[in-house]
Amino acid sequence: MPPPPSPHDPPTRLRALAAALRGRCPHCARGRLFRRLLELADTCDVCSLRFDDDGSAVTAGMVFGFGVPLLVALPLGFALIARDAPLAMSLGAPAAVVIGAVPAVVRFSKAVWVWLMDGLGYLTTGT
Numbered sequence: 378m379p380p381p382p383s384p385h386d387p388p389t390r391l392r393a394l395a396a397a398l399r400g401r402c403p404h405c406a407r408g409r410l411f412r413r414l415l416e417l418a419d420t421c422d423v424c425s426l427r428f429d430d431d432g433s434a435v436t437a438g439m440v441f442g443f444g445v446p447l448l449v450a451l452p453l454g455f456a457l458i459a460r461d462a463p464l465a466m467s468l469g470a471p472a473a474v475v476i477g478a479v480p481a482v483v484r485f486s487k488a489v490w491v492w493l494m495d496g497l498g499y500l501t502t503g504t
């Protein structure tokens with residue numbers, strides 16, 4: 378029977394993803410991933426993993442963070458226009474989707490991107 382996992386063991390890939398989605402470092406599952414709501418920390422304050430040396434997490438956050446809500450909002454707007462909904466509703470409902478979803482999707486996208494890059498071994502430790 379294997380020994381129980383120590384809190385200092387690296388997390389499994391699934392636990393690392395869960396940690397990243399909770400805003401924790403995917404490498405150690407203890408350090409903070411975000412400095413502010415949408416701003417990644419430079420490094421993990423526990424294991425010194427550098428989260429975004431090349432800026433790709435910010436790019437992924439912007440691409441997916443705006444792209445995914447637009448993929449929902451545009452068909453919604455066209456469907457409302459096609460059903461002769463009032464123009465304010467046809468424009469307002471998609472705008473509300475974008476405004477409401479972008480921050481959550483940006484944060485989610487950055488966390489998943491850092492988890493993916495860590496899992497692929499692209500992230501380094503150090504200051």
Ligand SMILES: [Zn+2]
Pocket residue numbers: 402403404405406407408421422423424425426
């Ligand atoms: Zn860490």
